[in-house]
Amino acid sequence: MTGWRQWLLARFLAKRQPAASQCRLGNANIYILPTAFGYAFLALVMAIFLLGTNYQNNLVLLLAFFLISLFTTSMYFTHRNLAGLTLHRLALEPQVAGDDLRLDLQADGKGHWGLEFCYGQGPVRKSDVDGLKRLVLLAPPGVRGRHRPGRLTVACRFPLGLFRAWSYPDLDQELLLYPRPEPWQRGLGVDLDKGAVQGQHHGEDDWQGLKNYQPGDPLKRVAWKQLAQGRGMWSKEFARPEQDSRWLRLSEIKGATLEQRLARLAWLVLDSDQRQAQYGLDLGGVKINLGSGHGHCRRCLEALACYGEPA
Structure with missing residues (x-):
């Protein structure tokens, strides 16, 4: 899809389906069209109808009317299979930039069969929903920082594959992507405060x-x-x-790009946490005092993930 078409679609969906933590699918946000098989089926029905009309054969006409009724009934049941499905946003844990994103959501409904879920160009997850169900979907990798996966595509072709009904709910999801740690040994850029033994x-x-x-x-x-x-x-x-304390300073980390320096700092944070060392993080405008433990490690990684973003 070209850029201007994407822009027009985004504007249309922003008004039609605004972002929300919960979305119930219905007439206002479900779209439906025949599939390629559906168009071929319709062409076959038209050919049978013309054949019956030309030869004035009532049995052939009856067959054509039966098939067209099957076509329209299939449209109704395909739409109905998607209508009433409710999707709920779930909290997303921080992940690492460059990996496929793992996105959790919750689906609720009765008798929704053969559903297809996907984010963007990510893999399609096929699932039935008959009650409350937790779904884990994969999305294409993102870059460091706060990331929004965008709109979810929910579709179905049930029961006969003649029609495809779909919707584009936006569950207003956001997750934090840490820099991908890059192992680094030479020139650690770490000051060991020899007198910082505190216990x-x-x-x-x-x-x-x-x-x-x-x-x-x-x-x-x-x-x-x-x-x-x-x-x-x-x-x-x-x-x-106790182990010596250490300060991890961005200004002392060598690297070809800022992202590489942040990736090396992320590795040093994880390494210090694994060693149960006391360490602090200095990013220039952001400074996290000496500490240790899982919570301290998470705060440091969050600071690295958000570095350079507007407050």
């Missing part, structure tokens, strides 16, 4: 004391001497110095 990390280097035994503690840590003395179950607790 102790539980490990197995130095014995620290005893703690109440918790189910799942390794048997090698059980204080057997105290148990033998009748003092109950205790576990030995060890400590070692």
Whole structure:
């Protein structure tokens, strides 16, 4: 489809089917046309009708009338198969730029058979909906940042394949795409603050004391001497110095393009999180203080994903 046709279609759909978190399909937003098989079937019916008229054969005319009634009845049931279907938006988790997008939605309805779902040029997911059903669809990859997958295409050819009914609901979905991590070792661009040791990390280097035994503690840590003395179950607790803190600065990351530098920073964030290190992120205008854990890692990746976008 050419650019101006896409623009006209987008304007038409924006008024006809505005974006919403929930969409119920009905007469106002379902479109229907014969398929290629349907047009061929109609041409065959017309030929049979002309043949019966030319030879004044009532049986041939009866066959033509039966087939045309079958054609119109098929149109009704194809439209009805799509009407009444309700689609609900579901929250989307952040994903990685460059991968096929995984988009979740929920369909609700009774007796909707042979439905086809797809986003843009993505693969078609065929499914029946008879009740509440969660669907996972794939869409073409997107670029880093906040991404809108656009309109969903829902279609069906049930029951005879003579007609295709379809709709273009927009569930107003948005997801965040992280930079694709690029492994990088040389010139890490990381400052290790040697004096940033702020506590102790539980490990197995130095014995620290005893703690109440918790189910799942390794048997090698059980204080057997105290148990033998009748003092109950205790576990030995060890400590070692916490890892050094590190600052990840965009200005110190080398790369041919900004996207490559952000991809390398994303890898460093994930690497630091895996090592359970204290780390901070400095993107110039955006700074995230030292921290650790899953929530801190997610905040850093979100900052990388949104870097350069208007607030």
